[in-house]
Amino acid sequence: MADVHLPSTLSPLFPGLPRQLDVQADTVGELIDQLEREWPGLRNRLCEPGPMIRGHIHVYVNQERAKLDTPVAEQSRVDVIAAISGGAGPGHLAP
């Protein structure tokens, strides 16, 4: 099973969701589907309509940047990162 590491911003949103867990999946998208089954709503926190991974969420499989269709192997390490997202966006600058 893949060794999955989740960001510190995600676990508090879903009771019982650990920072690290083992997940059986063939792709990143499947992995997120597995998590969604146990913690409904989680997919929307990592993905946006398309579906695609949210702009400021980065997923790495064995340290390589991944997309939803990136394969995940039995011994893969999967890191989900809340990417550095500094500064105030336009919505905060105005009014």
Add this chain to the structure above:
Amino acid sequence: MPRTLLLIGTRKGAFFLESNDRKTWELHGPFCEGWPVYHVIHDPTSGAVYAAAASEWHGQAVWRSADLGETWTHSSEGIAYDTEAGRKISKVSTLAISDGRLLVGVEAPGIFESRDEGQTWSLLSTLAGQPGSETWDDPSNQPPGHLGISALMFDREDADRFWAIVQGVGLFETSDYAQSWTPRNRGLRADWPREHEEVGFCVHKLVRSPVDGDRMYQQNHVGMHRSDNAGETWTEITDGLPTEFGFAAVTHPHDRDTFYVIPLDPGHGRTMPEGHAAVWRTRDAGSSWQSLDTGLPQRDAHVGVLREAMAVDSDDAPGLYFGTSTGQVFASRDEGDTWAQIADYLPSISSVEVVTIA
């Protein structure tokens, strides 16, 4: 003794201020995991609190607490546009609830509804077909903060009727639960060219008297306005105010002619004029205005107050409350005559709502 609860949305989560006497206050929070919270409302029917929030990382969601902040859930299931239409949602910005219908206004402009207490959502309206709506998604048309639904207000008697503000476009009314819309901007001033007669107005805030449904007030980009026919026509009432610009406004709970506003400098600063904090009140429907600043900082107070950041309770001697862009909350127990600071060092405040709990 009834408790007074202030629901406060901030740049870094939601907070509650609680008091038994409106003199001493206890702070609770932060809630919503520090997400930017744009609007927090209370459903008087269920007792639930809802917060519209948008995380830079995890997207937008509406949070719900059924136990006044002890526990929270969140969902955005269904708050999405059809990807083939090419529209994206950047923010959930405003909430309204009536008769079990929970609405959220979003950017790009649209209104989503939930009938199951915020668990699932569906698109109710994009106000498609209104004059100029075909260009609302044009990047060159975006006002500061992007173009979206900035406010929603239900009719108190009829849940099929509500008003929506489209940022930088104007005010719209529906009386058939968003099946059709009517622009409600006649008589408003606009100091810029407009392509359509009925729209192109920058409405910042709409409020309605609790004792006279025909009496509305609005603060917009260029002036205060009053309506005596529920928004069908508007008359400007800016004369006597220090500026024509501002966001926050509330109506008196018992007097249709009394109304409060916080004028701001209209430039980039958008803070209280000359650093002198004041709330302004009219008792004659806008014919004259009075500055209320006793207890507020008289100098060096370069603070702003946003659209949803002022509230009024319905006590016999109504309490007024406002939160600032620099994290202070001020309160008055005597209809605005005197003020006291009741909180400080909060994150920048987006919204303040007051709830009286028996």
